[in-house]
Structure formats: C-alpha cells, structure tokens
Amino acid sequence: MTNFEFENNPIFVLNKIFGYKKFKGKQEEIIESIIKGQDTLVLMPTGGGKSLCYQIPALCLNGVAIVVSPLISLMQDQVNKLKSVGIKAEFLNSTLNYKEEKRIVSSILENDVDLIYVSPEKLNSTNFLQILDKSKISLFAIDEAHCISQWGHEFRPEYTNFKILKQRYPQTPIIALTATADKITRQDIIKNLGIKNCATFISSFDRPNINYSINIKLDEKKQLLNFLTEKHQKDSGIIYCISRKRVEIFSNFLNENGFNAYPYHAGLDKLTRKKNQNIFIQQNNAIMVATIAFGMGIDKPNVRFVAHMDLPKSIESYYQQTGRAGRDGKDSDAWLLYGLGDFVQLKNFINTSQANEKQKKIEIQKLNNLLGFVESPNCRRKILLNYFDEPYYFKCQNCDNCSDPPTTYDATIDAQKVLSCIYRINKNNMNFGIRHIIDILLGKDTAKINHFYHYELPTYGIGKNKDEFEWQSIIRQLIIAQYIEVNPTHLTLKLTPKANRVLKGRIKIQLKKEVLKSSEKYKKNNKTKTNKSCNFSDDKDYLLFNKLKLLRTQIAKEIKMPTYVVFHDKTLFEIVIKKPKTIEELSLVSGIGSHKLKKFGNDILNTINS
Numbered sequence: 064m065t066n067f068e069f070e071n072n073p074i075f076v077l078n079k080i081f082g083y084k085k086f087k088g089k090q091e092e093i094i095e096s097i098i099k100g101q102d103t104l105v106l107m108p109t110g111g112g113k114s115l116c117y118q119i120p121a122l123c124l125n126g127v128a129i130v131v132s133p134l135i136s137l138m139q140d141q142v143n144k145l146k147s148v149g150i151k152a153e154f155l156n157s158t159l160n161y162k163e164e165k166r167i168v169s170s171i172l173e174n175d176v177d178l179i180y181v182s183p184e185k186l187n188s189t190n191f192l193q194i195l196d197k198s199k200i201s202l203f204a205i206d207e208a209h210c211i212s213q214w215g216h217e218f219r220p221e222y223t224n225f226k227i228l229k230q231r232y233p234q235t236p237i238i239a240l241t242a243t244a245d246k247i248t249r250q251d252i253i254k255n256l257g258i259k260n261c262a263t264f265i266s267s268f269d270r271p272n273i274n275y276s277i278n279i280k281l282d283e284k285k286q287l288l289n290f291l292t293e294k295h296q297k298d299s300g301i302i303y304c305i306s307r308k309r310v311e312i313f314s315n316f317l318n319e320n321g322f323n324a325y326p327y328h329a330g331l332d333k334l335t336r337k338k339n340q341n342i343f344i345q346q347n348n349a350i351m352v353a354t355i356a357f358g359m360g361i362d363k364p365n366v367r368f369v370a371h372m373d374l375p376k377s378i379e380s381y382y383q384q385t386g387r388a389g390r391d392g393k394d395s396d397a398w399l400l401y402g403l404g405d406f407v408q409l410k411n412f413i414n415t416s417q418a419n420e421k422q423k424k425i426e427i428q429k430l431n432n433l434l435g436f437v438e439s440p441n442c443r444r445k446i447l448l449n450y451f452d453e454p455y456y457f458k459c460q461n462c463d464n465c466s467d468p469p470t471t472y473d474a475t476i477d478a479q480k481v482l483s484c485i486y487r488i489n490k491n492n493m494n495f496g497i498r499h500i501i502d503i504l505l506g507k508d509t510a511k512i513n514h515f516y517h518y519e520l521p522t523y524g525i526g527k528n529k530d531e532f533e534w535q536s537i538i539r540q541l542i543i544a545q546y547i548e549v550n551p552t553h554l555t556l557k558l559t560p561k562a563n564r565v566l567k568g569r570i571k572i573q574l575k576k577e578v579l580k581s582s583e584k585y586k587k588n589n590k591t592k593t594n595k596s597c598n599f600s601d602d603k604d605y606l607l608f609n610k611l612k613l614l615r616t617q618i619a620k621e622i623k624m625p626t627y628v629v630f631h632d633k634t635l636f637e638i639v640i641k642k643p644k645t646i647e648e649l650s651l652v653s654g655i656g657s658h659k660l661k662k663f664g665n666d667i668l669n670t671i672n673s
C-alpha cells in the first residue's frame with residue numbers, strides 16, 4: 064500500500080493527496096457507501112468527478128482496487144496521473160511485456176499497490192481471476208458501466224461476463240460508474256452485475272456552461288469557418304465527423320485556413336493517433352477532427368467547443384460527446400450541423416449492419432429519438448435532461464431555441480402540396496428525389512421536368528410562395544414525422560400509409576418555421592455567465608500568472624505530463640490572488656496536495672517572491 068499516514072479518512076485523502084478542499088456533488092456519500100462495503104451505482108455527468116469516487120476508497124480500504132476501463136490507450140493516462148500525486152497504481156493489458164506483467168502481478172499478490180486498471184478481457188481471463196483469488200481485493204470499479212447494456216449506446220460483449228465477480232467475491236463491493244444511462248440501461252447494469260441491493264447515486268446531468276446550438280447543413284465548410292472565427296479563433300475543440308474521409312477533408316480545410324487541426328480516426332496508424340492525441344491534450348489551441356473513435360476518457364479541461372459535422376447516432380452519443388466540452392466549468396459550445404442525408408445514411412448503416420433484428424430496432428428507435436431532439440422547437444437542455452429522466456421545468460436561456468425561439472405554424476396546406484406532388488409523380492411506379500419534387504413545386508424549367516412532362520401536373524408551380532430552403536425544411540420534417548419514406552439507396556421519396564390522412568384533410572400538421580440562422584445569431588446571449596475567473600485588475604498579477612504558467616510548462620516538460628496535470632489554471636489563479644508566503648499557506652490552495660507541495664512548493668514560492 065502507498066504509505067500515507069491518513070489513509071482511512073476520505074477528507075484527509077482528498078485534502079492532502081489530491082489537494083482539493085471540498086468534495087464535489089455526491090462524492091462524499093458515494094465514497095462512504097463503498098467504504099461501508101455497499102455495492103454502488105453512480106450516475107454522474109462527464110467532468111462530475113467520478114474517478115475520485117473509487118480512487119479515495121481504494122486508498123482508505125485495505126487491499127488492491129481493480130478498475131475496469133474499456134480503453135487501453137487511456138489507462139496509461141489515469142495511472143500517470145495517480146503516480147504524479149504519489150499513489151501506487153498500475154495497469155494490466157495486452158500492451159505489457161511478460162516481465163512487466165510479472166512485476167505487477169507480484170505487487171497485487173503482495174498487496175503492494177493501491178489500484179490496478181485492467182481491460183475487460185483481462186478481467187474475464189481465468190488466469191487473472193486465479194490471481195485475484197489469492198489476493199486481498201478492496202473493491203471492483205466498473206468504469207463506463209453502460210457498456211454492459213445492449214440498450215446502452217456502446218455495448219461491449221466483453222462487459223457481459225462480470226456477473227462472475229459478485230458470485231466469486233460476494234464480500235467485495237462493486238462500484239459501477241457511467242455518465243450516460245437512461246432507466247433501461249441502469250436496470251441492465253444492476254442485473255448484469257448481480258448487484259440488486261446496490262445504493263444508487265444520480266447527480267444532475269445538467270452542464271449549465273455548455274451552450275447547445277443545432278443548425279441545418281447548407282454550406283458546411285463556410286458554416287464551420289464562421290462558427291470558429293466568430294467564437295473560437297484560438298481555442299481548443301473537437302470536431303466529430305461520420306467518416307474517415309470527412310475527417311481528412313475538414314482537418315485539411317481547417318489547416319488551409321490557418322487553424323491548428325489534427326485528424327484522428329481508426330485508419331491512421333497507432334503512432335500517429337497517439338501523437339495527435341498528445342498534441343491535442345498539451346496545446347491550448349489544437350483542434351481534433353475525429354471520428355467517434357476519439358474521446359472516451361479524455362480528460363482535457365479546456366475543450367471550448369465540440370462540433371458535429373454530421374448527426375451522431377443517438378441522444379446518448381450526442382450528450383456524451385458534447386460533454387467533453389467545458390469540464391473546467393467555463394462557457395463552452397456544443398454546435399451541430401445536420402442534413403437529411405445524415406439521417407438516411409445512418410439508417411442505412413443500421414439496416415445493413417451485422418446486428419440482429421432486436422438490436423437494429425433499438426438503434427432505429429434511438430436514431431428517431433435523436434431526430435425528435437434536433438428538430439424540436441423546445442429548450443434543448445430540457446429535452447436532454449428529460450430524456451435522462453431528470454425533471455427540468457425551465458427554459459435554460461443557454462441554447463439556440465431559448466435565445467432564438469423558432470415559431471411553428473399550421474402547415475397542413477404546405478404538407479398537402481408536397482404529399483400530393485409525390486403521390487402524382489409516383490403513380491407509374493417511378494420514384495423521384497427531393498430535388499426534383501422541389502423543382503416541380505417551384506415550377507422550374509429543368510430537363511427532367513420536361514422529359515417526364517411534369518409541367519403538366521396540377522402541382523407544378525404551386526409552391527412559388529416559398530423558397531427552396533423552406534421546402535427542404537418542410538419535406539425533412541414530414542420525413543421525420545413519418546409521412547414520407549426515403550429509399551436509402553436511391554434517395555427517392557415515397558408516401559407512407561399515414562400520409563393518406565393528411566391528403567384527405569383528416570389531420571392538421573403543425574411544423575417549425577425554419578429561418579436561416581445568420582452568423583449574427585451566434586453572438587452571445589447576455590444572460591449567460593461569462594467566466595471572469597482569469598481577469599486580473601492589476602498588471603503585476605497578470606505578470607505573476609504568466610510566470611507561474613511558465614514554471615508549470617517547465618515542470619510539465621520535466622515530468623513529461625500535460626500542463627493541466629501539473630496544475631489547473633484555477634489553481635494558478637488562486638495562487639496569484641492569495642500570494643502565499645509559506646509552504647503552509649500554499650498548502651491551503653485548491654489543487655495542491657502534499658506530494659505536489661513537496662516537489663514544487665519551493666519553486667512556486669520563489670516565483671511569487673521574485
């Protein structure tokens with residue numbers, strides 16, 4: 064075990080080892096629950112502080128804590144961070160050689176390590192379980208526990224065998240942690256881990272510092288450039304794309320336009336991926352253009368925006384990916400662009416995937432939920448939170464629909480125009496795409512219209528009161544409401560049986576009036592808090608802050624860690640304000656534990672005195 068004098072006391076561990084003053088949210092109750100030996104389920108949003116919930120009990124309890132984490136690439140980061148505060152932690156996965164593995168296994172057997180991070184494959188192996196049989200285990204922590212559930216959005220078959228833990232080690236507490244889980248996923252976690260009497264802690268999933276904004280794809284490159292130049296000229300952020308090809312396109316495009324962008328996708332070799340990830344973590348203005356292969360477990364506090372160039376596949380994915388913005392609590396943006404093509408492509412992915420029918424149904428349902436969200440005229444935050452079963456009764460004033468409420472109107476006649484146009488041109492078993500239908504409505508003179516004599520249709524030219532953009536929006540909404548079906552291969556449109564009722568005038572249709580969001584609309588809402596935490600009234604303070612930052616960079620280089628692992632900006636800010644004169648005074652600053660105090664305390668005091 065790591066040799067700290069105050070091992071059994073969570074608050075001491077928090078203060079002296081991690082250097083934090085107070086527990087965040089429900090951390091204290093969760094830690095107590097685990098220390099009592101209670102199985103525990105923790106739902107906490109990204110950035111909520113889940114790691115400490117098992118790391119502190121791991122130090123307070125006797126024995127080795129086994130932490131399962133799905134991504135090998137991130138175990139190393141976690142372990143490095145723990146080592147940087149003087150805790151004995153290691154990881155076990157397929158990247159280790161025989162000698163290293165042997166050394167770590169001995170440390171488990173001798174109870175000479177506090178935390179071991181393992182891959183799910185490792186935890187499933189009989190060999191490893193036999194080692195655990197002979198060791199003193201303090202707890203099992205199952206990170207990203209939603210991977211257990213088929214209903215969850217990142218199902219992993221390796222996660223389904225963990226029931227054996229409770230059967231084999233009934234006395235050892237299990238803590239399952241996740242940032243995204245609706246009711247069904249939660250039930251699945253409890254069932255599949257066999258922890259039906261667990262204590263459940265659900266924190267609010269609200270991320271008030273994130274501004275949500277969702278836009279229709281028009282000229283995607285230009286829209287992205289506008290968004291970045293107006294709001295994030297020198298910031299770090301993540302841009303998600305649906306395919307490797309699009310990752311390359313947008314990362315090249317941004318570099319050509321003077322941004323510091325790096326690609327990340329499974330088609331790049333391991334070394335390049337690792338290199339790009341490190342640059343992203345270390346630099347303050349790096350943009351990662353990535354497929355969803357990137358991001359799980361990345362703990363970079365100053366990600367100022369997460370942009371989606373394409374639709375994600377579910378509300379869970381969207382919430383999890385956007386959750387990577389603003390972990391430091393400062394204003395951040397979640398910005399998404401989507402078009403009808405995305406929807407069709409995703410649906411096609413699902414239909415042609417290897418998954419069984421039940422799984423496909425679940426995924427289609429999730430995609431439909433997401434579409435309901437992006438098309439909704441209501442507060443984005445409210446929809447997100449309600450989706451995760453959290454009541455929210457307000458308008459957040461920090462999303463596009465709150466700052467710029469869209470209007471809805473009686474669109475029955477417009478809908479009838481579109482539907483009857485499709486009905487007429489499909490009569491001879493010929494199907495056409497959205498473009499052609501809009502051309503007919505607008506009464507255009509195109510080769511296709513002439514070829515098929517479509518200028519003779521009664522619907523020819525009946526939509527001249529609206530422009531192309533408005534008709535696109537109407538048709539998209541009718542597709543989402545399932546009055547129209549899109550053929551995924553040919554992108555042609557067909558009526559669904561439901562459409563009949565609209566054509567016969569039996570139901571009224573209410574649609575959102577789509578207006579182009581001009582770049583004007585990106586301007587900040589006055590009501591959002593701006594974070595002034597790093598504004599100094601005194602130039603000298605500003606100078607000291609910069610000197611401390613320089614010191615931090617030197618230390619980071621020396622110990623080969625990202626700067627924020629050394630100290631957060633918040634910690635430096637507090638040092639500038641308090642200007643501690645002694646080591647004792649310095650120890651009271653949030654973010655400086657005994658280990659860092661001993662190692663860097665004098666350097667910090669010297670910088671202040673200089």
Ligand code: ADP
Pocket residue numbers: 083084085086087090107108109110111112113114115362364390
């Ligand atoms: P999660 O895994 O829930 O996304 P982390 O465990 O990575 O969150 O914690 C997010 C950030 O909050 C980290 O930078 C962590 O150091 C910080 N943090 C956690 N607990 C506290 C606390 N009690 N006081 C101050 N900062 C904390």
Ligand code: ZN
Pocket residue numbers: 441442443444445458459460461462463464465466
């Ligand atoms: Zn809102």
